[in-house]
Amino acid sequence: MKLIVAIVRPEKLNDVLEALFKAEVRGLTISRVLGHGGGTERVETYRGTTVKMGLYEKVKLEIGVSDAFVEPTIRAILESARTGEVGDGKIFVLPVEKVVRIRTGEEDEAAVTPVPSEPG
Numbered sequence: 001m002k003l004i005v006a007i008v009r010p011e012k013l014n015d016v017l018e019a020l021f022k023a024e025v026r027g028l029t030i031s032r033v034l035g036h037g038g039g040t041e042r043v044e045t046y047r048g049t050t051v052k053m054g055l056y057e058k059v060k061l062e063i064g065v066s067d068a069f070v071e072p073t074i075r076a077i078l079e080s081a082r083t084g085e086v087g088d089g090k091i092f093v094l095p096v097e098k099v100v101r102i103r104t105g106e107e108d109e110a111a112v113t114p115v116p117s118e119p120g
């Protein structure tokens with residue numbers, strides 16, 4: 001299992017959610033975050049030139065998936081979140097040691113398999 005952490009543009013969130021839904025990816029968590037991509041911006045001050053680390057509003061998606069869903073999830077995000085301009089974001093894939101569905105106590109693969117027609 002992996003945790004896919006994707007940072008995307010807020011204005012792309014609806015497209016990303018639609019693409020994930022089509023790829024049959026279900027459980028996810030979304031947060032509004034501030035981020036810095038590493039690009040530096042030079043700012044003139046009266047003492048000379050300094051570098052400013054600008055912060056930009058982004059959306060973070062955290063998606064726990066079984067191994068078979070890693071590539072489809074990445075593909076769905078790439079296809080839906082890309083504009084081709086700098087600042088499109090990044091995808092991190094982290095190993096996951098254990099997942100537990102609290103209601104049932106199911107673990108790992110069983111716990112990341114969505115239960116149909118379950119709200120929340």
Ligand SMILES: Nc1ncnc2c1ncn2[C@@H]1O[C@H](COP(=O)(O)OP(=O)(O)OP(=O)(O)O)[C@@H](O)[C@H]1O
Pocket residue numbers: 007034035036037038039056058085086087088089090
């Ligand atoms: N190395 C990183 N670690 C954590 N978060 C990052 C990292 N790089 C980018 N991010 C997050 O992704 C957001 C968008 O980054 P961005 O797309 O600018 O990355 P980039 O590497 O500069 O690519 P690009 O050249 O396309 O701009 C950042 O605001 C930040 O939230």
Ligand SMILES: [Mg+2]
Pocket residue numbers: 037038039086087
């Ligand atoms: Mg950047």
